[in-house]
Amino acid sequence: MTMPAGHLIENTVKGIVVDEKFMEMALEEANTAALEGEVPIGAVLVKKGDIIGSDHNRCIQLNDPTAHAEILAIRKGGQVLGNYRLAGTTLYVTIEPCPMCVGAITQARIEKLIYGASDEKTGAVGSKFRLLHDPHLNHRVEVKGGVLKQECSEILQVFFKGRRL
Numbered sequence: 001m002t003m004p005a006g007h008l009i010e011n012t013v014k015g016i017v018v019d020e021k022f023m024e025m026a027l028e029e030a031n032t033a034a035l036e037g038e039v040p041i042g043a044v045l046v047k048k049g050d051i052i053g054s055d056h057n058r059c060i061q062l063n064d065p066t067a068h069a070e071i072l073a074i075r076k077g078g079q080v081l082g083n084y085r086l087a088g089t090t091l092y093v094t095i096e097p098c099p100m101c102v103g104a105i106t107q108a109r110i111e112k113l114i115y116g117a118s119d120e121k122t123g124a125v126g127s128k129f130r131l132l133h134d135p136h137l138n139h140r141v142e143v144k145g146g147v148l149k150q151e152c153s154e155i156l157q158v159f160f161k162g163r164r165l
């Protein structure tokens with residue numbers, strides 16, 4: 001039994017490295033948002049190891065309350081795939097998505113959601129609402145939270161602290 005167990009560990013380690021790599025890219029997007037004066041949240045959409053969409057919050061610059069990082073990354077992904085269903089994709093986002101974004105993730109049929117820090121105020125994956133776990137949803141999304149959560153929450157804290165000064 002040592003072989004399968006070893007193989008499993010190796011795959012798990014590989015998975016963690018891959019998740020952190022894409023989360024770092026989402027963090028870069030979040031950084032760009034901060035520089036633009038937008039709430040620093042970033043998202044990266046991946047299919048088979050390729051990035052098909054990445055963006056950050058742009059609500060202020062676009063005068064658009066729906067311009068969350070997740071929504072913009074999903075829109076780009078749809079254009080790249082030429083499809084409104086984004087089957088087989090993984091969405092990386094620095095913060096637990098809000099109810100609107102969880103709705104979009106479900107509509108898009110995204111396979112996996114990986115997020116960084118939890119959002120106690122509006123998180124819809126489990127912190128405030130448990131929308132993704134609602135038994136009435138006909139699409140199941142695999143979820144993993146806590147990837148680079150320290151970095152993901154720090155960038156937000158620094159941003160809001162700076163705005164209060």
Ligand SMILES: [Zn+2]
Pocket residue numbers: 068070097098099100101102
């Ligand atoms: Zn959102």
